[in-house]
Amino acid sequence: MTETTRRLLPMLGHTKGKRSAVTCALKCDSACSDAVCNTSRNTYFRDIVSNEFSRRSALGAGAAGALTLLVSSQLGAGSAQAAPPPGKGYLKSNLPFEPIAPVDAMVDAMTVPEGYDWNPVIRWGDPLFRTSPAFDANNQTAAAQALQFGYNCDYTDVIEIEGSKGRRAVLFANHEYTNETIMVPPTLAAAEVRGIGKAAHGLSVVELERKNKNKPWTYVQGAPLNRRYLTTTPYEVTGPAAGSDLLKTKDDPAGRTILGTLGNCAGGTTPWGTILSGEENFNGYFVATGTSAGDRRYGITNRPTARGWEIDEPRWDTRNAGYENEKNRFGYIVEVDPLDPTSTPKKHSALGRFKHEGANVTVAADGRVVAYMGDDERFDYLYKFVSTNKVRPGTDPAARKANMTLLSEGSLYVARFQGNSVAEIDGTGTLPSDGAFDGVGEWLPLLIDNRSVVAGMSAAEVTVFTRLAADTVAPTKMDRCEDVEPNPATGKVYVACTNNTNRGVGSNAAADEANPRSLNRDGHVVELTEAGGDATGTRFTWNLLLVCGDPARNQATYFAGYPKDKVSPISCPDNVAFDSQGNLWISTDGQPSTVGFNDGLFKVGLEGAERGRVQQFLAVPRDAETCGPVIHDQDGTVFVAVQHPGEDGSWAAQLSYFPDYVPTGAVPAPGEAALPRPSVVQVYRA
Known part of the structure; x- marks a missing residue:
């Protein structure tokens, strides 16, 4: 961790549980250490007592x-x-699964249900264009990063290209922020580090392909729709x-x-x-x-x-x-x-x-x-x-x-x-x-x-x-x-x-x-009609x-009337998505600091006897946040963006090797298993 980064970590020692002060500083400028922005004398909710409309008039007959x-x-x-x-x-959902158990926040692993497998679609630094250099963490430059997939992918969508019979698609991803401390070696000149971080922000569009609907997607380097959106x-x-x-x-x-x-x-x-x-x-x-x-x-x-x-x-x-x-x-x-x-x-x-x-x-x-x-x-x-x-x-x-x-x-x-x-x-x-x-x-x-x-x-x-x-x-x-x-x-x-x-x-x-x-x-989830x-x-x-919360530890939880002892604990809901039957899927951001588990993706029933039933589908590695869920249940695929894995590490002491894990004793390929790489991941039936 650089001296500059230490100086700019006002949340250091003030976060709860396993929440990273680095995330607080780099993602939201340590907002919780500052005064609340909204100090307006806006009438508080409990003071608003109005009889001008009732439940009946608001809904309509x-x-x-x-x-x-x-x-x-x-x-x-x-x-x-x-x-x-x-x-x-x-169409009937094609994602039957047994909920996984919560994963301890110190575990560096991508965890999916039995009968499913996962692999990255695209990783930070993967080359997008024919002229893009291959990713080399030890020799990264701003010019190279501008031609590669950006850092900390968040919102993601995968849209099939019309007329491709399900074999071609375009992937979009946001790149929310960067953590230069674990991205580049400390020997790099400060101006080059700033340039790399700047080029790793923005947006990416990249084409995908697969042999058929039963095969996983791969990205296509040099495809005509590939694009990086930069600060310029x-x-x-x-x-x-x-x-x-x-x-x-x-x-x-x-x-x-x-x-x-x-x-x-x-x-x-x-x-x-x-x-x-x-x-x-x-x-x-x-x-x-x-x-x-x-x-x-x-x-x-x-x-x-x-x-x-x-x-x-x-x-x-x-x-x-x-x-x-x-x-x-x-x-x-x-x-x-x-x-x-x-x-x-x-x-x-x-x-x-x-x-x-x-x-x-x-x-x-x-x-x-x-x-x-x-x-x-x-x-x-x-x-x-x-x-x-x-x-x-x-x-x-x-x-x-x-x-x-x-x-x-x-x-x-x-x-x-x-x-x-x-x-x-x-x-x-x-x-x-x-x-x-x-x-x-x-x-x-x-x-x-x-x-x-x-x-x-x-x-x-x-x-x-x-x-x-x-x-x-x-x-x-x-x-x-x-x-x-x-x-x-x-x-x-x-x-x-x-x-x-x-x-x-x-x-x-x-x-x-x-x-x-x-x-x-x-946190909690509001349903509005x-x-x-x-x-x-x-x-x-x-x-x-x-x-939300872990009902085993916190009785102040509610799951739309569903029995509390039959749900997966869930905390800090962040992004939501829906499957083809209208079930709600929720990704989380912050569970390590609240319930002590890695963040994950959860399915929630909304109708009938299943209403309020929370089932955990996957968990992301240590320090990581689950982002941008895309539920393509009709072909048995789920996409998530895994953001800031190993956030609390340093160049010399990385805390995650996601997604390029290698077997113990194996020799990693160049650029692999040396540091964490935020990625868009696909989970599919094995």
Whole structure:
């Protein structure tokens, strides 16, 4: 560990369990060591007592079981079609498994169920282009890294290429952040280390191939769709902030073209086949005065950054003349066309600026698209965006081009929740007497068709300082809304709230029914139903599907009524996905510090007798986080991104050799088994 890294580890000695202070520093700028960003005098949830709407009026007569209307992922049907309920019209799941036992947090192994096997699809450093050099950890350069798969892959999707009969696909991956301490030898010059780290950020698109649907995928070096998105890649700004004074800099006086994307965490795939990537912990890449309301609300400080990019490039220090607005140019939802390697990606300001975990899109019955988003910060909010214009059916180039403008104009909302048992919530997580954590809610507008409805703020100001705008309308302060996804089988929306150990501490917001535990270490999952099945509406009902933890150690857990002694322990829900029958799959981030187990991927039943049944499918190696789950159960395959394995190690003392494990006594191939390599992994029936 370098002296610079040690100096920039304020969480060292303050993390709980086996949580890495290195992860805290490099991923989120040690956010838990700083003051809570949301100190607004926003009305707390438990103080919101409104009789203007009830459960009956929020749902609408007979609407409790209504389904959101969706279009197929290819938009080829010509009109929206009602999604069938689970088990009717959906192919039978091809992923039967016996749940694995939890894996101790010190174990360096990828663990999958009996009858399954795994292997990496692509690893950090794998060459993408014909001109890419082979990965050589001992002789890595910034120029080489720019032509190779990036580090710490997060959101992932694998999209089959039309007409390939299931034999070709394109893989997309985010590269959230880097850990140079375990990536490169300490003898490398500091400027080269910074360059390698910078080139390992961004996004990757890579083609895959397989012999048939029963064979695993391999990536194709030099394929025509392969692409790296770097900090030098131009992005077009859309929406109200485009061209505003808030985005103009010395290098971009028009305020319409931004170089690079940062902190890319989760994401989503649109019905028209593009990828949405969320810029999350961007604040840790900038130095600022730290004194403005915007700086404080977004956690941007005057400390030197962990990576020191400001040493080489003035735009990362926004105290430099002409670069004051550079920090305002990150924190958006990015849209990428993975099928066009020459296209210019977009940053959609109409979806707001905050710590975007990701965005997931559904198509409403009237043809407008709706995107759900979480702000991954303690006490921040849940959002949704409703497009002004309607989706254009079809897969032809004209339809695709038109649909790629849908996220440029629309209405932005933030959520307020109301519980049915407010008086019974005491912070212990005790289930209310009515047998559920549940209630009603409303979506509060910030923009309507790209026009501000926040007093004293222009549309550009709302989209650049979305947190400040949201504070004015008193939404509910949540426990870190991360991934937010609508279920394609039912239209219900699932919100993964990872944790919030500051809940109920000091002057911070007390526990409420949507966030029912003080010192919430384990997190929970919200299930939200839009009123009348209309995703464009402003009313909803909600309940907590899971109040997470290890029930053997913590009785303040809840699994939708399923017996606690028959579930896999689960903590810190992060990303979610669905299989073809509408079952929920949850990946975790933080279990070593809460329940003492490696993070993993879990299947959760949502209907009937299986509702609330949690079963662990896999566990990732020590120090690693499970990211970007993709469930292709119809051909028996699951994909996950394994991020930051061996995070707490050093170049001389690595703690993981994932994924290039070699048998004891064997001689590893060059570049293998010497250090951990974050990878996209496929798990398939053996």
